[in-house]
Each structure stands twice: as structure tokens, then as C-alpha cells.
Amino acid sequence: MLGQDMQELYIHLLTRKKAPVKMRCQVLRNMLMYLMEEEARMIKADQEWKKLQNKEDLKEMGNIQSGMASTIIQVYIKQILESFFHHYSQVRMIALSVITLILRQGLVHPVQIVPYLISMGTDSDSTIRAKADQQVQELDKKYPGFIQVTTINTRQTCRFTKIGIDRW
Numbered sequence: 001m002l003g004q005d006m007q008e009l010y011i012h013l014l015t016r017k018k019a020p021v022k023m024r025c026q027v028l029r030n031m032l033m034y035l036m037e038e039e040a041r042m043i044k045a046d047q048e049w050k051k052l053q054n055k056e057d058l059k060e061m062g063n064i065q066s067g068m069a070s071t072i073i074q075v076y077i078k079q080i081l082e083s084f085f086h087h088y089s090q091v092r093m094i095a096l097s098v099i100t101l102i103l104r105q106g107l108v109h110p111v112q113i114v115p116y117l118i119s120m121g122t123d124s125d126s127t128i129r130a131k132a133d134q135q136v137q138e139l140d141k142k143y144p145g146f147i148q149v150t151t152i153n154t155r156q157t158c159r160f161t162k163i164g165i166d167r168w
Helices: 004-015 021-052 063-085 089-105 114-120 126-142 146-167
Strands: none
Touching: 004 021, 004 063, 021 063, 021 089, 063 089, 063 114, 089 114, 089 126, 114 126, 126 146
16 A cells, blocks of 8 residues: 555545546545454454563564554545545545544544544435544543544634635
8 A cells, every 4th residue: 555556546546536436435445444454453463462461562562563554544644534525425434434443543643533524524424424423422532622622723724714815
């Protein structure tokens, strides 16, 4: 996923309006499967570590692999989030599933994801709305007050943008 050709292809398929929906969905599914496999591998590694915890250093276990998943997601996070605004609900749902795994695995800081989740809370598809709202609630439980601060910052950004537009 980090090879130059693959990266260009994935970004092209995720950003081009005329990219086939099936291909866009496949790219998102590939990311979803990769994250699911990484999660399963991490669970297995954690179980192994528990068996050997007196002999192993926690810092050394799994750092390379978890760093790789984070690196991959950092490359594609903007395109995944922008998929929330695709016309087809199938694309939006798969993108939301990818984001759910990203949040669960802690691969990126949620500050850049929250505004997108909040906007997904207004989606025309009730399943997507419910899943996005669930993610916002889970983030609010995990980081009390974080959602309110992010929402206030988003509102202020909108106000400043509006002021800038009014000046022109």
C-alpha cells in the first residue's frame, strides 16, 4: 500500500469523481481488510505477550507493525475522510467502517475525524447516521469534553470563514 504505483492508484481512485464506484469501494475494502488483519494480529501478539510478559519488554513488541499501519493510514486518511461526501451511500458506509477501525486501533488522533463524523450524523442513510453517532458517543466517553471543544473550534472556523467571505 505504500509502493509508489499502488499509492498513486489508490489516491487516484479515491479522489477522482469519475473513478468507478466499484473500484473506489474495493480500495476502501482493501484498507478495511488490512486493518482487520492487523487488529487480529495485534490481539494474537497481545495474547503471546501475556504468556511471556515477565521475559519480554512491552515497548519492543509490535512497534514495527503498529507503526506501519499508522503510516499507511496517514497517507490515505484525507481521501478516506473525503469519501464521506460521495454520492453513493455504499462508499460512505465502507469509509465509515474504515474510520471506525482506525479510531478503535488509535492510528490517528481523532481531532481530524470528529468534524467528519458529526457531518455524517446528518447523512440521509439512517444506518450511516447511527454508526457515525455511535462513534461520536464512544469518543466522548473515551475523551470527555473533547467533542465539545472540537465542535466549538469547528464553529469558530466556520465563523472566521464566513467573515472572510463577507469581506470579499
